[in-house]
Amino acid sequence: MLGYNKRLLNFEIQRQLAACPLSGGGRIGHKPHAGESGQSRIIKDIEEVNMMKSISNKLASLLLMAGAWAGTTAFTAAQAVNDLPGGPAVNQLNLHPAVTKIAAEQQWLHWFLLIICTVIFVAVFGVMFYSILKHRKSVGHKPADFHESVAVEIAWTVIPFIIVILMALPATKTVVAMKDTSNADLTIKVTGYQWKWGYDYLKGEGEGIGFISSLDSTHRAMSESGKPAPTDDYLLKVDNPLVVPVDKKIRIITTANDVIHAFMVPAFGIKQDAIPGFVRDTWFRAEQTGDFYGQCAELCGKEHAYMPIHVKVLSAEDYAKWVDGQKKAMAAKADDPAKVWALGELVQRGEKVYAANCAVCHQANGKGAGPFKPLDASAIVLDADKSKQIGVVLNGRAAMPSWKQLSDTEIAAVITYTKNSWSNKTGQLVQPADIKTARK
Amino acid sequence: MSAVLDHHDHHAHDDHHAPSGWRRWVFATNHKDIGTLYLLFAFTMLMIGGVLALLIRAELFQPGLQVVNPELFNQLTTMHGVIMVFGAIMPAFVGFANWMIPLQIGAADMAFARMNNFSFWLMIPAALMVVLSFFMPGGAPAAGWTFYAPLTLQMGPSMDAGIFALHILGASSIMGSINIIVTVLNMRAPGMTLMKMPLFCWTWLITAYLLIAVMPVLAGAITMTLTDRHFGTTFFNPAAGGDPVMFQHIFWFFGHPEVYIMILPAFGIISAIVPAFARKKLFGYASMVYATASIAILSFIVWAHHMYTTGMPVTGQLFFMYATMLISVPTGVKIFNWLATMWKGSMTFEAPMLWAVGFIFVFTMGGFTGLILSMAPVDIQLQDTYYVVAHFHYVLVAGSLFAMFAGIYYWLPKWTGVMYSETRGKIHFWWSMISFNITFFPMHFLGLAGMPRRYADYPMQFADFNAIASVGAFGFGLAQVFFFFAVVLPAMRGQGPKAPQKPWEGAEGLEWEVPSPAPFHTFETPPKLDATATKIIG
16 A cells, blocks of 8 residues: 555655646645745655655655645636536536426426425434434433234335336326427437437438537547646537527437437437447437537447537528538538649648547557557558558458448558658559449 | 364265365365355456555656656556456455355355356456456557447557457356346245345345346446447447447446446445444345345436436436435445444454544545435536545545454354454554555545646646555555555464454354355255344254
8 A cells, every 4th residue: 555655655746746837836735935945845745755754654645645636626616617508517516407308397397306306305314313312322221022013014115106107197298298200390310429420311401411529639638738728618518519590499319320329308308329330319409599518428439438428509591501501511521532633732631530530549649559550660551561450440340340431542542641750752643433342 | 063064973974065276266066165265256356456556556647758758557457447446346246246145045055056156257357368468569448447449449469369258257246246236146045034034135136136237237348349440330330320428327237236246235235244342233124125226226327427417418417416425325334234233332443443444434525425426416526536536535535444444353153263353454454444445535635626637747736646555555555564464474374362252242144154164065954043143053
């Protein structure tokens, strides 16, 4: 244990140093003096701590330090971060404000249960604490002799049973409503990828629109830095939010590409697992416009915390405008799959695809990390037979998922990029047509 | 007394049976020694699992990644769960069973003494494999303690080590359970009828049946995972037509009874302690037995309440919701029975009773959040959030672990022959109780606000409650270090006032009919019992 505590102490130093700029250069009881930096002060503290002989002193001061520091951080955080409308509020105590009927019913049910439970809790433990106060030996209470009573025992079996039935009745109604996904105005397929969301508008206004939505990359970098600046939508900001019209029944069909994810938007009262190889559905009808946030709710690998959901609810007119804009942009953006690319422009394109999809595991420098294999100097990447690498990218291998959801052009570009980056100088060029053939 | 202590007459015989040094432990066949081994092993694993938990809490102290990367974070959450469930709580209860069941039913030892040794020592390689998997290529398994497919198919070789370890632990549990069932059913002293047996034996008898029923189910699930990973089968691999949801059904068919495996023996311990310190017989003994059996049976038909968000048909969701809510009825009966036992008693509050009352209070909070979670529409909001984390720590830490502490303080004088320090016991209790609630109570709010579990980093609005929880967690961890140095170690070294045969005025049962510490061999010839089967006559 001691070794561990020491390491913990070191870790405390680092955390303290990290916390200093946030808390305005000091912490409770330790304002840095002139000519003495916060760092040397803290190190002096630690030395003092180390000199103490007894374990308990060491532990106690550690606890104090943690407490003081927690106080400081809590104070700073509360000052700097604001509530995020449609997302979490600072120190939120209850469910999100309901934006759909189902969410409102869930909230009602939760209160209903919480009140019943609290009343029972107070009653039962009122009795217990009364007994603890009055029926103790120190006040001279003599033990009674009873140890069974059929009537009482039947009563406290039957009464809870009745209470449970009363609780189940309203819940049943909500379950049935929740599960009714029929007669939707708009159907959207939500696909979970490691680690982003794909949205495809299948039926209704906007049919044919499809895009990928991933976390704003600056937020991932902020997280990695260890001291993210106060940001209201930290880890909730995406590049392309899911856009839906207000007051329309939206049916969400979930599936996944690799592992199980879960699509959750608390304000709508929905959470539905996205299961690879299967489709499931849920629905919502947002009753107000605005931005609403959620996150992936099923452990899906290392970047599980970094695939947020942002739903933008627009008025009917705004939604129609958005659909129009999307359609035009899609037409303009579509790659001609028959195009024959030059090496330079394909590498350029591939670098973007790599940064967006591959760098998270294989790293920007291509060196990989842990179980994620390096691409730099990799035999498969350098191999003159380009079909090997195409096969791996299309079908996945071991820890690597399949990437066949990318377009032919994107896959061709990213393979060309890896074959001609870092120390890899093969000069090989993979064209979209190669991918098209390989897909067959 | 002579029936109890007849080894005084057979000194040569006794020496032959009480080996010393390492042989005593490696070749242990004595139920008391094996019980001690189990308890020490469980405590070691509790500390290892605790260190992992503190690393998790250190990372979550502030938004941003400071201590571990997200991959290691997932390994920590996974291994914290695996180690605490399979390494700490389950073996600890088996330790209690080994120590107390023969003493409570007047048996000389467990039915299969050598198998008992084997089931303990099997756990050591399994535990080593689990703990050392952090140093395997790619690190420890990171798919969560529930091992959901197909994420498990992406794991490195440590996943196979984990599967192998779970197989071994499962075999150990099954052997332990068979041993307990055979001991309880066949080795009771004459006059110790089933319905006179202490409730701890009853709850363990039922638990042992649960274990035998579900451990093979877990073994099946993880074996299929293993063959999916290496031998080209596709039970759970959707890429070739497998069904990942089937894994969850199989896993939770094991997993839900497992939850009761981890709490029923705790109910037994509490049912021994509350009457002892209320100086009054346990209220509703028979209904306690029936309630335990009902909970065990119901536990087999509620598994899919862990899976409301997988998208079950409406009838499935309703069935599992009703069945789950039903479990609160027998659980309520138990709480009421304990209260009725306390009612009009003559209570004192030594450490065991403090822990028992603390258990009832906090465990009930976990029970109520369980009831709230059982309701499918509400669970849709709370599934996989910190609310669930709060809930199961209230029932597993404040439930199982607190009951074990109660049991340890209660029986420690019998095990070691010395009294622990009451002051230290009280410090341990209040320190744990307060820091536990500081740690886990704020998690209810985090969950309601929608913070998903198993997240290495989180939106900043969640920062304060996370900071509070982390501070509480370090306090709670230190409380257990205090417990080890201030209570366990002195007791093991025999420091402290000598314990009388029956240190608790109101305690009943055969374990208090033998001296403290309990001699190496007890009840070598079956004792003659009085009509209540709690005292030895003649």
